[in-house]
Amino acid sequence: MKDLTNSTVSRQNILNNNYAIEEIQNAVGIEGIVFENQFRFLKNQIAAFFEIDERTVERYLEIHEKELKVNGYEVLKGKRLKEFKLLIKDLEVTDINVAQSTANLGLFNFRAFLNLGMLLTESEKAKTLRGVVLDIVLDTINKRTGGSTKYINQRDGDFILSYYKEESYRKEFTDALCNYIAMGNAKYAIYTNKIYQSIFKEHAVEYRQILKLSEKDKVRETMYSEVLDLISSYEFGLAKLIEERYNKLGRKLTSLEIDNLFSAFEQLPLWVPLIEKARRKMASRDLAFRDVLHQQLEGYIGAVPAEDFERFIGEKSKELAERLEEAKDVFKRLKKRE
DNA sequence: GCCTCCCATGCGAAGAGCCT
DNA sequence: AGGCTCTTCGCATGGGAGGC
Numbered sequence: 001m002k003d004l005t006n007s008t009v010s011r012q013n014i015l016n017n018n019y020a021i022e023e024i025q026n027a028v029g030i031e032g033i034v035f036e037n038q039f040r041f042l043k044n045q046i047a048a049f050f051e052i053d054e055r056t057v058e059r060y061l062e063i064h065e066k067e068l069k070v071n072g073y074e075v076l077k078g079k080r081l082k083e084f085k086l087l088i089k090d091l092e093v094t095d096i097n098v099a100q101s102t103a104n105l106g107l108f109n110f111r112a113f114l115n116l117g118m119l120l121t122e123s124e125k126a127k128t129l130r131g132v133v134l135d136i137v138l139d140t141i142n143k144r145t146g147g148s149t150k151y152i153n154q155r156d157g158d159f160i161l162s163y164y165k166e167e168s169y170r171k172e173f174t175d176a177l178c179n180y181i182a183m184g185n186a187k188y189a190i191y192t193n194k195i196y197q198s199i200f201k202e203h204a205v206e207y208r209q210i211l212k213l214s215e216k217d218k219v220r221e222t223m224y225s226e227v228l229d230l231i232s233s234y235e236f237g238l239a240k241l242i243e244e245r246y247n248k249l250g251r252k253l254t255s256l257e258i259d260n261l262f263s264a265f266e267q268l269p270l271w272v273p274l275i276e277k278a279r280r281k282m283a284s285r286d287l288a289f290r291d292v293l294h295q296q297l298e299g300y301i302g303a304v305p306a307e308d309f310e311r312f313i314g315e316k317s318k319e320l321a322e323r324l325e326e327a328k329d330v331f332k333r334l335k336k337r338e
Numbered sequence: 339g340c341c342t343c344c345c346a347t348g349c350g351a352a353g354a355g356c357c358t
Numbered sequence: 359a360g361g362c363t364c365t366t367c368g369c370a371t372g373g374g375a376g377g378c
Contacts, residue, residue: 043365055348058366075365077355104354104364 004118004130008067011118012303013288014133015071015111019313020140024133025110032110035084038072041108046116050123060119061106068116072109081105141289144313149290150211153224155317162225166232173235180246183255191262195234198266199227200279201296211292224285227278238265276300285312 004010014020025039030049032039047054061068076084081104108116114133120126145152153159177187193203202210204219211222220228241261245253253261283297288304289312311317 053348056346059346062366081356104356106365 004134005121009284009287009301009303011067011115014118014137015115016304016306017137017140017309017313018306019144019309020133020137021111021114023136023140024114027132027136028129030110030113032108032113033088035087035107038109040084041110041113043106043108046108046113049113050117050120050125052120052123056120057116060116064115064119068112071115072112073106073115075104075106077104141313144317150213150217150222152289152312153222153285155313156225156311157317158225159228162228162232163220166220166228166235169232169236169239172239176239176242180242180252181255181258182252183258187255191238191258194262195231195238198271199230199234199275200282200294202294210294211286211290224278224281226281230274230278233274234265238262241265289313 004014030039030041032041032045034040041049043054043057047057050057061073084105084107114129117123117126117129118133141149145155173191174188177183177191181187189204196203196207200207207213207219208217211219213219213222220231223231238261242253242258245257245261279297279300280302283294283300284302284304285308286292286294287301288308
């Protein structure tokens with residue numbers, strides 16, 4: 001993982017990982033005032049923890065206002081401030097004195113506190129915190145995936161269906177290549193790679209290298225359901241186009257003809273948003289979960305949203321074996337009904 | 339080795355709005 | 359209305375980096 005202080009994406013990938021945040025909170029052990037079900041910290045508490053001046057906190061709030069607000073910093077006023085003041089009065093906290101007369105009050109929650117810790121370059125304590133945070137993040141992902149992230153894509157509930165569907169579309173595609181294209185056996189690899197390159201700019205060998213896959217690993221078993229779905233669309237669409245052209249010509253297509261067909265097909269504007277989405281998901285997730293950088297897709301890297309952490313390492317994500325077992329049961333039940 | 343420039347830091351004033 | 363205490367921002371300071 002990159003240096004947190006200058007990588008927005010890396011910071012957000014940690015802050016969006018609720019599982020890691022929970023562990024970090026336990027490890028850091030800093031306790032604020034519980035307000036609206038969250039720990040809250042005042043500016044002076046934050047400054048004291050990081051051993052910096054309050055004015056420094058303000059500077060960071062100025063420069064990174066948007067990021068810190070997204071992650072939970074807010075300025076209370078009006079009704080909610082009144083409630084907060086009441087809460088403090090009730091708690092009789094001695095080390096915190098918020099004047100009853102104050103008109104607005106800045107509050108950090110734990111995520112915003114952590115966010116600031118990732119930005120601060122002048123605090124030794126923040127530096128130490130970053131080290132701890134990175135360790136915990138790696139540890140959480142490893143713990144939840146059982147050590148390897150090679151098949152983390154399969155932990156998503158949509159994977160199995162996409163994978164099975166894709167197999168049948170692939171069959172259509174290879175059949176079309178077999179029956180309607182006048183080329184040697186190299187055609188299967190050539191046009192499969194063309195599809196990969198059209199979708200994510202890498203051919204199978206590059207993809208294998210980048211993900212450090214071994215000979216016996218199947219590339220498609222490592223792909224995210226969104227990418228598989230797109231490959232399915234390509235394969236099925238192309239299969240039908242090839243068949244149509246074959247029927248029209250009344251003979252097998254030459255390699256030049258299928259190349260022309262392919263480039264017209266991949267340039268259809270309908271692909272643009274779908275490809276954009278697949279690239280974004282693949283590049284961002286592989287960086288966050290597999291610590292893998294697809295250089296060709298660098299421009300598509302963004303922060304992985306919290307829902308994705310739920311999907312891939314959350315309670316609902318499961319090992320493929322478990323899913324297969326479940327799928328088997330479903331098949332059995334269906335059979336009984338017949 | 340000295341000078342200059344830049345930036346982080348911290349002081350303090352202005353502005354805001356709630357409390358009594 | 360005046361007091362109070364917060365946020366925000368301008369500005370002075372000082373230290374460090376880099377140029378000559």
